[in-house]
Amino acid sequence: MAPDDHERLARIALTYLTASGDQHIHQQVTTDGAVATYQQTIQVGHGWQRTAHVRRARIALRADTCRSIIPGDPDWPTTLDRLADLTAHTGTGDGRHAPPLALWVTGTADLSTLLHRAVTITGSRAATAYGHHVTTDITTGCAQDGWTVVAGGNFGIDAAAHRAALAADTPTIVIVPGGLDRLHPAAHHPLFDRISTRGLLISEAPPGTEVTRRRFIARQRLLAAVTAGTVLVEAAARTTYPFAAIAAAVALGRPAMAVPGPVTSAQSTGCHLMLRDPRVHLVTNATDVLTHLR
Numbered sequence: 001m002a003p004d005d006h007e008r009l010a011r012i013a014l015t016y017l018t019a020s021g022d023q024h025i026h027q028q029v030t031t032d033g034a035v036a037t038y039q040q041t042i043q044v045g046h047g048w049q050r051t052a053h054v055r056r057a058r059i060a061l062r063a064d065t066c067r068s069i070i071p072g073d074p075d076w077p078t079t080l081d082r083l084a085d086l087t088a089h090t091g092t093g094d095g096r097h098a099p100p101l102a103l104w105v106t107g108t109a110d111l112s113t114l115l116h117r118a119v120t121i122t123g124s125r126a127a128t129a130y131g132h133h134v135t136t137d138i139t140t141g142c143a144q145d146g147w148t149v150v151a152g153g154n155f156g157i158d159a160a161a162h163r164a165a166l167a168a169d170t171p172t173i174v175i176v177p178g179g180l181d182r183l184h185p186a187a188h189h190p191l192f193d194r195i196s197t198r199g200l201l202i203s204e205a206p207p208g209t210e211v212t213r214r215r216f217i218a219r220q221r222l223l224a225a226v227t228a229g230t231v232l233v234e235a236a237a238r239t240t241y242p243f244a245a246i247a248a249a250v251a252l253g254r255p256a257m258a259v260p261g262p263v264t265s266a267q268s269t270g271c272h273l274m275l276r277d278p279r280v281h282l283v284t285n286a287t288d289v290l291t292h293l294r
Contacts, residue, residue, distance in 0.1 A: 006035050008061070009058065010035045010054075011101045012061060012102055012206055013038055014101050015204070016053045016209075017053050019214065020100065020204055020218035020219075021083075021100070021218045023097070023098040025037065025098070025101070026084065028040070057206070060208070065181065066104045066105060066180045066201075068102050068105075069104075069105060069111070070101070074112070077103075077111065077112075079115070079225055080100065080225050082252055083097055083221060083225050097218075100222065102204065104179070104203045105201070106196055106200070106201045107196040107200035108196070109198060115173075115226055115227070118147060118226065119142055119147050119229050119231065119289065120149075120151065120223045120224060120231065120245060120249075121138060121230075122230065122233070122245050123232055123233035123234040123235055123242050124156050127157045127233075127234055128234065128267050130261060131261075131267060132160045134233055134259050134285075135160040135161050136160060136164040137286060138233070138289055139161045140164050140167070141290065142286055142289060142290065143165050144170075148171060148172065148199075149161050149162070149172045150227050151173075151175075152176070152177075152219060152220075153174040153176055153185075153192065154185065155187075162191060166194060166198075171198045171199035171200070172198075172199045173201075173202060173226075174192060174195055174200070175226070176201060177212075177218075178203065178205050179205050179208050180201055181207045217241065221244070221248040224245050224252060229249065229256070229257060230245050230246055230248075230255070230257065231257045231258070231259070231283065231289055232256075232258040232274060234265075234270075235269075235274070236266055236270050237266070237269040239270050250277070256281065257292060258271040258274045258275050258281070258283070259283055259284060260275065260284070
């Protein structure tokens with residue numbers, strides 16, 4: 001194997017062994033390289049290639065359903081590297097916000113092209129008719145202006161954003177919390193299939209990885225890091241996941257935006273709380289969003 005192949009294999013093996021966004025592992029990989037970090041992590045010396053984690057990594061790399069991307073590859077999203085600069089707690093729940101060791105991608109589109117101008121739209125899974133309407137309006141306007149809409153594929157606001165992008169005949173990107181062979185929610189498989197024909201599905205979790213709450217929260221930092229700005233359409237007061245994306249966008253210095261709603265709506269309470277932060281911009285339509293993105 002070539003040196004870069006060893007590096008890729010070790011990074012993939014580490015994703016099976018460590019938690020998403022682990023700052024200590026990222027710093028060690030940056031300093032010592034992935035191979036040395038893996039050896040130190042499992043403490044098996046030169047027998048590292050014979051471990052179960054490496055066997056799983058080899059199987060994953062041979063799969064024809066998705067491809068791996070690591071730092072240094074031409075289509076690696078360099079905006080993710082900014083996550084390494086975050087030293088303060090970003091609201092991601094457990095403080096894990098380092099760049100991913102690798103990404104897995106499936107779909108027909110070119111990742112670099114889609115992320116050249118991209119915006120994240122996210123929000124409540126229990127979206128109201130108001131939330132669906134505003135999401136469709138903002139997504140359609142951004143898509144028509146040449147922006148790729150990125151979301152998490154969840155029920156509610158995320159799904160409304162993906163569907164509006166497809167209806168506008170533009171690609172969209174889903175960033176999922178588990179492996180690309182463990183897509184969540186299962187009910188959205190037809191939607192994910194439509195997206196993959198023109199857009200992309202992305203995960204930092206290797207194939208075979210189940211969805212967990214920690215991966216849900218860690219995924220939010222990626223939504224904020226790969227795009228030029230993040231829009232929160234609806235969120236209840238105690239919602240964790242959308243808040244994490246907005247907090248990461250603020251920490252990264254990217255435009256963080258929230259849509260106000262009726263003061264009587266529980267699904268807009270979280271947006272109103274976010275808007276108390278002067279770093280979060282109030283937006284009501286696509287024109288407002290595009291103004292901040294530019």
